[in-house]
Amino acid sequence: IELLVKPGDAVKKDQGLVSLESDKATMEVPAPFGGVVKELRIKVGDSVKEGSVVAIIESGDATEAASKAPANDEASAVSAPAATAQPAPAADDPKVEPVSVAAQPDNIAQTSIDAQAGNASPSVPTSSAPMGAGLPPVRFDAEAVLPGKVPYASPAVRLFARELGVDLAHVAGSARGGRISREDVQGFVKAALSSGGGEVVGQAATVGGGLNLIPWPKVDFAKFGEIESRPLSRIKKLSGANLHRNWVSIPHVTNHEDADITELEALRVQLNKEAEGKGGKGDGTKVTMLAFLVKACVAALQKFPNFNASLDGDALVLKKYFHIGFAADTPNGLMVPVIRDADRKGVTEIAKEMGELAGLARDGKIRPDQMQGGCFSISSLGGIGGTYFTPIINAPEVAILGVCRSSTRPVWDGKQFMPRLILPLSLSWDHRVIDGAEAARFNAYLAQVLADFRRVLL
Numbered sequence: 015i016e017l018l019v020k021p022g023d024a025v026k027k028d029q030g031l032v033s034l035e036s037d038k039a040t041m042e043v044p045a046p047f048g049g050v051v052k053e054l055r056i057k058v059g060d061s062v063k064e065g066s067v068v069a070i071i072e073s074g075d076a077t078e079a080a081s082k083a084p085a086n087d088e089a090s091a092v093s094a095p096a097a098t099a100q101p102a103p104a105a106d107d108p109k110v111e112p113v114s115v116a117a118q119p120d121n122i123a124q125t126s127i128d129a130q131a132g133n134a135s136p137s138v139p140t141s142s143a144p145m146g147a148g149l150p151p152v153r154f155d156a157e158a159v160l161p162g163k164v165p166y167a168s169p170a171v172r173l174f175a176r177e178l179g180v181d182l183a184h185v186a187g188s189a190r191g192g193r194i195s196r197e198d199v200q201g202f203v204k205a206a207l208s209s210g211g212g213e214v215v216g217q218a219a220t221v222g223g224g225l226n227l228i229p230w231p232k233v234d235f236a237k238f239g240e241i242e243s244r245p246l247s248r249i250k251k252l253s254g255a256n257l258h259r260n261w262v263s264i265p266h267v268t269n270h271e272d273a274d275i276t277e278l279e280a281l282r283v284q285l286n287k288e289a290e291g292k293g294g295k296g297d298g299t300k301v302t303m304l305a306f307l308v309k310a311c312v313a314a315l316q317k318f319p320n321f322n323a324s325l326d327g328d329a330l331v332l333k334k335y336f337h338i339g340f341a342a343d344t345p346n347g348l349m350v351p352v353i354r355d356a357d358r359k360g361v362t363e364i365a366k367e368m369g370e371l372a373g374l375a376r377d378g379k380i381r382p383d384q385m386q387g388g389c390f391s392i393s394s395l396g397g398i399g400g401t402y403f404t405p406i407i408n409a410p411e412v413a414i415l416g417v418c419r420s421s422t423r424p425v426w427d428g429k430q431f432m433p434r435l436i437l438p439l440s441l442s443w444d445h446r447v448i449d450g451a452e453a454a455r456f457n458a459y460l461a462q463v464l465a466d467f468r469r470v471l472l
């Protein structure tokens with residue numbers, strides 16, 4: 015699909031010569047050694063197969079040897095059938111460059127495609143390929159150029175990445191066929207720096223700091239049916255980048271728990287009835303289950319301070335304030351407004367503030383400071399459905415509570431099954447800060463508080 019060099023170009027070892035595309039992958043064929051391209055044997059659009067000759071390269075060693083060789087050596091060098099005398103390459107030596115090539119003044123070596131990296135015999139050129147002195151073609155290790163191993167980028171982009179210390183294995187290509195462009199490298203560096211992950215750039219990426227993922231699959235979806243492409247919203251892009259970082263960098267564990275909220279729900283319904291009964295004299299605020307949950311979480315955070323904390327290097331920063339974030343579903347994507355000082359507010363006040371903040375978020379009018387400073391987050395899907403899920407921790411917080419839809423279930427009270435309203439809870443926590451036993455205690459306590467809200471006072 016692309017010729018990366020032309021005759022006369024000097025190429026370095028491993029420099030890309032041509033790009034090939036199959037239905038499964040796109041890969042670059044690298045020069046197996048440095049030298050000067052004498053001839054390209056393929057053109058854009060050609061179909062090639064294993065064993066096809068790609069290019070003829072005068073090896074750097076040959077040029078050097080020839081320039082150093084005394085004139086009277088030349089004839090003997092030309093006549094020496096050195097190549098045919100060379101032993102076949104060893105099975106475990108897939109990168110074979112015939113040594114004899116270097117001894118000939120018009121030394122040329124052919125680069126051919128060989129998918130069998132462990133093949134004991136060198137691939138034989140097609141009959142149309144004139145082979146100088148019957149030399150076997152130079153093989154390259156197809157294993158080593160599989161897309162997962164060699165990032166698909168032009169030599170200029172490789173050089174650019176090297177200068178910035180970026181390991182291209184971590185960069186997703188957005189150009190045709192998944193090729194990595196200069197802009198992709200720049201975008202990668204910007205993202206790494208803005209997420210504080212400068213270490214992804216540079217050495218750490220190759221010594222265990224990076225994920226070393228294979229490139230994202232590039233699929234031409236239109237080949238399989240009708241499609242429509244829509245750009246992601248700004249908020250989706252921002253929240254997506256944060257969620258991704260949090261998901262891959264925090265060791266998450268999620269504990270599930272069931273809370274019996276039969277009495278609490280009865281109280282909530284009663285409070286809302288009383289408010290309605292005032293004949294519209296109140297401000298119309300409905301007390302929500304989520305507002306009760308905020309209050310219950312504050313009680314649990316006070317009892318288990320490690321959950322109201324953030325990691326700062328090797329130190330744990332314990333917060334003495336209780337700002338609780340809640341996930342709000344907006345037309346533009348997920349946002350997390352924060353209720354400040356929830357420990358000092360009543361349930362009705364929290365419900366009112368939540369309604370206002372959620373409204374601002376949905377209208378795109380929420381200010382950044384109204385989403386900052388959170389200590390712990392709650393993600394409630396209770397109004398929608400589901401049983402349990404795995405919420406992603408909102409870094410630098412260390413835990414998040416996921417809540418699903420309550421349902422009436424038969425619960426054994428020791429003598430009989432009783433219908434109880436059960437709220438499913440899912441707590442994700444950072445295992446660097448919190449241990450499983452502590453998380454189980456947090457959940458059990460939270461469920462106790464929700465079952466008997468008087469415990470909030472203790």
Ligand code: CAO
Pocket residue numbers: 302303304305340341342343344348372393394395396397398417418419420421437
């Ligand atoms: N179980 C059963 N019913 C519940 C419930 C629960 N756990 N939680 C809420 N409900 C009910 C409410 O009582 C309400 O019923 P009525 O209309 O009869 O009063 C209805 O569901 C709708 O509630 P709501 O969702 O409007 O209000 P809320 O206070 O529960 O939540 C807010 C507010 C902003 C959190 C919510 O609107 C929202 O955006 N939720 C989505 C959060 C989200 O996307 N999380 C995922 C993040 S990860 O992608």
